[in-house]
Amino acid sequence: MLLAPSELKEVFSCLDTSDTDYKEAPSLEDWKQVETLCTYLKPLFETANLLTAPTVLTTNTFFHEAWKIQLELGRAVGSEDPFISSLTKSMQEKFDKYWKICCFILAIAVVMDPRFKMKLVEFSFSKIYNEEATTYVKISLPCTFRPT
Structure with a gap:
C-alpha cells in the first residue's frame, strides 16, 4: 500500500x-x-x-516464517530510527506473546522432520536469542530428542 x-x-x-x-x-x-x-x-x-x-502449509514452513518475523521485529525495535523503533515495539510485544506460546511446539515438529532435525531450531534460536539460544534449545526439546 x-x-x-x-x-x-x-x-x-x-x-x-x-x-x-x-x-x-x-x-x-x-x-x-x-x-x-x-x-x-x-x-x-x-x-x-x-x-x-490457498496452499497446504506444513509446520516447518510456519516455523520458518514465524522465526523470521520474530527476528525482523527484533531488528526493527533495535533500529536507530526512533520512528521505526517506536512503531514496531508494540508489534513485537504482541508477537512475543504468540511466539512464547507456540515456538516450542513448532520446534518439536521441525525436529521430527528428517530434513531439518535440530539444525534449523538451533540456527533460528541462535539468530533470535543470541547468547541465550542454548537455554531455549534445551527448554524446547526433551532430552530424548537431542542427539548425543
Whole structure:
C-alpha cells in the first residue's frame, strides 16, 4: 500500500499546480520514512501472503516464517530510527506473546522432520536469542530428542 505512492512521489510534488484543494505535499523526510517503513514491512507482507495462500502449509514452513518475523521485529525495535523503533515495539510485544506460546511446539515438529532435525531450531534460536539460544534449545526439546 505504501509502495505505490512512493513510486509516484514526483506526481505528489506537482499535484498542487493542478488541484487547488491539494495543500501540502509530503516532505522529503516523509518520503524517507515511507521507504524505511516499506523495508521493514516487506517481510511481514510476504509472510502474510504465504501463510494465507490457498496452499497446504506444513509446520516447518510456519516455523520458518514465524522465526523470521520474530527476528525482523527484533531488528526493527533495535533500529536507530526512533520512528521505526517506536512503531514496531508494540508489534513485537504482541508477537512475543504468540511466539512464547507456540515456538516450542513448532520446534518439536521441525525436529521430527528428517530434513531439518535440530539444525534449523538451533540456527533460528541462535539468530533470535543470541547468547541465550542454548537455554531455549534445551527448554524446547526433551532430552530424548537431542542427539548425543
